[in-house]
Amino acid sequence: MFDYRQLKALATVIEEQSFERAAKRLFLTQSAISQRIRQLEESAGQLLLVRSQPLRLTAAGEHLQRHYHQVTLLQNELLKTLDRAHEEGFTKLTIGLNADTLATWFMDAIQPLLAQSSLLLDLRVDDQDQTHLLLRQGDVQGCISASSKPLQGSNAVFLGISRYLALASPDFIQRYFPDGVTAAALSHAPAVEYNEKDELQDSFIQRFYPEVQDYPRHRVPSSEAFTELIRRGFAWGMAPDMQMQSLIDQGAVTEISAGQRLEVPLYWHSWNLITETGKQLTHQLATYCRHHLQQSATLD
Numbered sequence: 001m002f003d004y005r006q007l008k009a010l011a012t013v014i015e016e017q018s019f020e021r022a023a024k025r026l027f028l029t030q031s032a033i034s035q036r037i038r039q040l041e042e043s044a045g046q047l048l049l050v051r052s053q054p055l056r057l058t059a060a061g062e063h064l065q066r067h068y069h070q071v072t073l074l075q076n077e078l079l080k081t082l083d084r085a086h087e088e089g090f091t092k093l094t095i096g097l098n099a100d101t102l103a104t105w106f107m108d109a110i111q112p113l114l115a116q117s118s119l120l121l122d123l124r125v126d127d128q129d130q131t132h133l134l135l136r137q138g139d140v141q142g143c144i145s146a147s148s149k150p151l152q153g154s155n156a157v158f159l160g161i162s163r164y165l166a167l168a169s170p171d172f173i174q175r176y177f178p179d180g181v182t183a184a185a186l187s188h189a190p191a192v193e194y195n196e197k198d199e200l201q202d203s204f205i206q207r208f209y210p211e212v213q214d215y216p217r218h219r220v221p222s223s224e225a226f227t228e229l230i231r232r233g234f235a236w237g238m239a240p241d242m243q244m245q246s247l248i249d250q251g252a253v254t255e256i257s258a259g260q261r262l263e264v265p266l267y268w269h270s271w272n273l274i275t276e277t278g279k280q281l282t283h284q285l286a287t288y289c290r291h292h293l294q295q296s297a298t299l300d
Contacts, residue, residue, distance in 0.1 A: 002067075003039070003040065004068070005036060006039055009026065009036040010049060013037065014065065019034060037049055047061075066138030069138055073277070090120045093141060093277070094140040095141065095143065095144075096125075096134035096140040097126075097128075098127055100240045101128070103243055104242040109289065128146040135270075135271075142282075143268075144269075146264050146266060151269070156267045160265075161263045161265050161293060162263070162294075163261055163264075164240055166236060166255055167236065167254065168253060169253055177189065183209045183211045188216070190217060191237055192226055193220075200262060200264075207260075218235050230253055263297050265297075266293070
């Protein structure tokens with residue numbers, strides 16, 4: 001039987017990425033945090049935490065962190081059932097999602113659940129192809145991912161399709177694509193990417209202009225600044241139509257080549273925990289997306 005105070009210390013150190021901040025959060029000394037983790041590693045008989053920068057868990061540590069988060073969620077549900085007084089407390093939801101989802105529809109989708117339940121959100125933003133890793137490591141209780149394959153012990157629910165358009169301002173198009181979009185022109189036209197994991201621009205080029213070898217690119221890790229750079233005429237980039245529709249309607253941005261689009265399917269992944277909060281969250285996301293996201297691919 002593992003000591004859950006020790007499990008909490010391990011999870012908090014990873015969340016805070018600091019022994020000192022974890023100690024302050026748990027109202028303990030830094031040495032007490034270190035001691036609890038050492039005792040947990042002794043009980044497990046192996047290393048659980050790699051003391052590197054950034055701090056990271058071993059495979060065994062990931063299993064224990066996932067177990068801790070699952071038990072915590074179940075315990076919160078049980079307390080609500082046993083004692084009405086606990087309904088005034090909060091349940092934390094850790095969710096992995098990509099920046100575009102957060103910037104467009106996620107808050108609208110989850111608003112009814114936040115309004116009716118005492119929940120605290122802990123959102124971890126990563127590329128839609130990377131959020132799966134957050135779930136596997138036990139960092140989140142659920143994630144929105146482009147992968148349809150559930151991890152062992154989890155399930156996947158189809159949400160809908162996010163459509164990405166290759167957009168630029170009219171001035172940018174006139175400057176870099178006066179004779180239309182070609183491989184030669186794309187090789188010299190600056191693009192913008194969110195971070196080093198953002199492969200949407202590469203995917204667009206590989207699908208429609210595979211002869212392009214390389215191209216200049218900005219890196220802007222902010223969804224708002226990403227679209228602003230496009231609007232101001234300094235780059236072209238792949239952006240969700242939901243986020244850009246008003247700028248398209250205003251004529252501030254337009255597709256660099258009409259009809260050449262990417263469609264990214266999105267799935268909600270969560271552990272197979274039968275909790276009321278988990279069921280409500282899955283139901284809320286699926287219901288919202290069924291009415292607001294594209295549900296089938298567009299034929300080319």
